[in-house]
Amino acid sequence: MxxxxxxxxCLFILLVSLSFLFxxxxxxxxxxxxxxxxxxxxxxxxxxGESLEFLSTGWKGHPEKFIFDRISKYSSNxxxxxxxxxxxVVFCGASGNKFLFSNENKLVQPWWPSSVDKIxxxxxxxxxxxxxxxMRKMLPNFLKPEALQRYIGIMDHIAQRHFKSxxxxxxxxxxxxxxxxxxxxxxxxxISVEDPNHVAKLADPFDVLASGLISIPIDLPGTPFNRAIxxxxxxxxxxxxxxxxxxxxxxxxxxxxxxxxxxxMLLTSxxxxxxxxxLDIADKILGLLIGGHDTASSACAFIVKYLAELPEIYExxxxxxxxIAKSKVQGELLNWEDIQKMRYSWNVACEVLRxxxxxxxxxxxxxxxxxFNGFSIPKGWKIYWSANSxxxxxxxxxxxxxxxxxxxxxxxxxxxxxxxxxxxPRMCPGKEYARLEILVFMxxxxxxxxxxxxxxxxxxxxxxxxIPAKGLPVKLYPHNKA
Ligand code: HEM
Numbered sequence: 001m002x003x004x005x006x007x008x009x010c011l012f013i014l015l016v017s018l019s020f021l022f023x024x025x026x027x028x029x030x031x032x033x034x035x036x037x038x039x040x041x042x043x044x045x046x047x048x049g050e051s052l053e054f055l056s057t058g059w060k061g062h063p064e065k066f067i068f069d070r071i072s073k074y075s076s077n078x079x080x081x082x083x084x085x086x087x088x089v090v091f092c093g094a095s096g097n098k099f100l101f102s103n104e105n106k107l108v109q110p111w112w113p114s115s116v117d118k119i120x121x122x123x124x125x126x127x128x129x130x131x132x133x134x135m136r137k138m139l140p141n142f143l144k145p146e147a148l149q150r151y152i153g154i155m156d157h158i159a160q161r162h163f164k165s166x167x168x169x170x171x172x173x174x175x176x177x178x179x180x181x182x183x184x185x186x187x188x189x190x191i192s193v194e195d196p197n198h199v200a201k202l203a204d205p206f207d208v209l210a211s212g213l214i215s216i217p218i219d220l221p222g223t224p225f226n227r228a229i230x231x232x233x234x235x236x237x238x239x240x241x242x243x244x245x246x247x248x249x250x251x252x253x254x255x256x257x258x259x260x261x262x263x264x265m266l267l268t269s270x271x272x273x274x275x276x277x278x279l280d281i282a283d284k285i286l287g288l289l290i291g292g293h294d295t296a297s298s299a300c301a302f303i304v305k306y307l308a309e310l311p312e313i314y315e316x317x318x319x320x321x322x323x324i325a326k327s328k329v330q331g332e333l334l335n336w337e338d339i340q341k342m343r344y345s346w347n348v349a350c351e352v353l354r355x356x357x358x359x360x361x362x363x364x365x366x367x368x369x370x371x372f373n374g375f376s377i378p379k380g381w382k383i384y385w386s387a388n389s390x391x392x393x394x395x396x397x398x399x400x401x402x403x404x405x406x407x408x409x410x411x412x413x414x415x416x417x418x419x420x421x422x423x424x425p426r427m428c429p430g431k432e433y434a435r436l437e438i439l440v441f442m443x444x445x446x447x448x449x450x451x452x453x454x455x456x457x458x459x460x461x462x463x464x465x466x467i468p469a470k471g472l473p474v475k476l477y478p479h480n481k482a
Pocket of ligand 1: 023036110287288292293295296299357358359361362363419420422423425426427428429430431433434
């Protein structure tokens with residue numbers, strides 16, 4: 001709470017001192033825009049615009065409120081606002097998603113709030129946009145289906161070890177455990193770190209980093225942003241040590257070249273035959289660990305929440321997973337065929353991702369003046385697409401708040417209406433990896449336990465991922481003691 005007031009005070013100081021800058025920027029933008037009708041909307045306060053409201057509806061657990069209030073106020077699926085220091089237009093719904101995802105690198109390009117660039121200062125001084133392009137070229141090798149199939153056994157093995165910490169407990173707090181699970185997997189599969197103590201040493205700074213990512217970029221002692229920068233520096237140093245040791249191990253033939261993504265990065269050269277620098281690799285691994293574990297752990301925690309609230313859905317998942325479990329001989333690990341049989345469980349996971357998308361949306365930047373739905377969008381303005389605005393639209397998903405996995409049967413939702421992983425060329429490259437880790441988690445969870453929420457109406461906080469405010473404490477009922 002204290003931190004919250006410190007942040008507010010900092011914000012006030014920033015507001016006054018940057019007003020001049022705002023006036024300057026405002027005039028600059030006005031002079032470069034060629035005309036046309038801007039979308040309806042409000043720029044909010046000077047400098048901070050509507051950022052506080054945008055962030056605080058998330059802190060209160062209703063990030064969609066910021067969007068839906070404005071859709072109804074302006075009777076428009078496109079509205080202008082001012083977020084994180086930038087003039088922004090919010091595109092809501094499937095047609096906006098389609099437009100943005102199909103105009104990637106033509107009319108729009110990726111954009112991150114300045115907080116992200118400062119927390120991830122690239123060693124090669126390129127922007128996070130260029131880094132993302134490099135990453136996208138490299139990831140398919142690591143995340144391609146043949147490689148993914150190899151990981152299922154490893155995921156199963158780590159899950160078995162992880163769930164030992166749930167056993168013999170009457171109660172557990174789910175969210176931190178889900179994070180430990182996805183983080184342990186990422187550490188094992190990306191950098192071959194699997195000693196639980198080493199994993200734990202890296203885990204705390206990652207939490208600090210994640211909460212500072214989409215924050216107000218005030219770099220003063222105690223702000224989430226300042227703590228995130230420090231955490232990022234700490235993790236990068238740790239990663240560089242791991243990279244140095246790996247180079248030695250590779251040279252001495254102690255590890256396999258295809259052992260994990262780290263070896264792959266060390267041994268792959270670019271089109272000019274150049275290998276990546278250690279710091280550059282550390283940056284990329286850092287990005288992957290961040291992108292890859294917080295999102296999936298939020299999804300896992302919400303699966304536990306919904307299965308506790310909906311016994312008939314739990315029964316369906318339990319039945320499917322037990323059929324798979326019973327078909328295995330003692331000690332046999334899960335494989336690709338088993339995953340393909342988890343159809344109902346994945347429909348349940350998708351319904352969870354619809355109602356509680358780990359990423360609320362993402363930003364783009366307009367590369368040129370263009371028109372959408374009759375409104376002019378000036379070059380340089382930022383555009384935000386939001387998952388909730390389609391996921392909770394009753395015209396697309398009737399009774400949107402009802403949990404109904406059958407929405408994903410057959411051909412499933414129409415294109416661009418279900419976007420937890422984004423869409424188009426920048427759709428999440430970790431989608432399949434995430435599907436595997438979530439299904440392996442569900443398998444081990446329902447095979448061992450039934451559970452009950454300890455706080456029936458636990459609040460949800462979105463900062464920036466949705467999480468139950470108290471971490472989702474549950475009482476466990478192991479099947480073998482029933
Ligand atoms: C449930 C889990 C996950 C969700 C909901 C999720 C969601 C997303 C979304 C919505 C985007 C697109 C953002 C945009 O449009 O700008 C994205 C991008 C990305 N995701 Fe995921 N993700 C998940 C898991 C993962 C995993 C496991 C990895 C890594 C193995 C990963 C790596 C990435 C990367 C590197 C990008 C950036 C791609 C680019 O900029 O081209 N994600 N993710």
